[in-house]
Amino acid sequence: xxxxLGVYSIAVVTHYLHLGDTADLFLISSFGxxxxxxxxxxxxxxxxxxxxxxxxVIAAVVxxxxxxxxxxxxxxxxxxxxxxx
Numbered sequence: 001x002x003x004x005l006g007v008y009s010i011a012v013v014t015h016y017l018h019l020g021d022t023a024d025l026f027l028i029s030s031f032g033x034x035x036x037x038x039x040x041x042x043x044x045x046x047x048x049x050x051x052x053x054x055x056x057v058i059a060a061v062v063x064x065x066x067x068x069x070x071x072x073x074x075x076x077x078x079x080x081x082x083x084x085x
Contacts, residue, residue, distance in 0.1 A: 002039040 010031075034056075038047045045051065070077035 006035050006039070 034052060037044070038052065041047055067077045
């Protein structure tokens with residue numbers, strides 16, 4: 001139930017900020033998986049804030065870098081930007 005409320009609250013905030021097509025970017029599948037880990041096992045090592053924030057920052061840097069370097073081919077950029085977790 002907590003995951004549902006967490007994801008729903010992000011959806012509501014992005015909807016009311018009128019972000020348009022970019023609103024769905026905040027509800028990607030890795031966020032849902034991360035939310036489940038944080039809510040189900042909050043005391044586990046992988047659910048600690050430093051790991052959550054660090055992994056998301058690394059994933060964002062890899063994704064944006066992949067897109068910037070390979071913007072001419074979105075399929076290759078998507079494959080390169082998909083970081084293993």
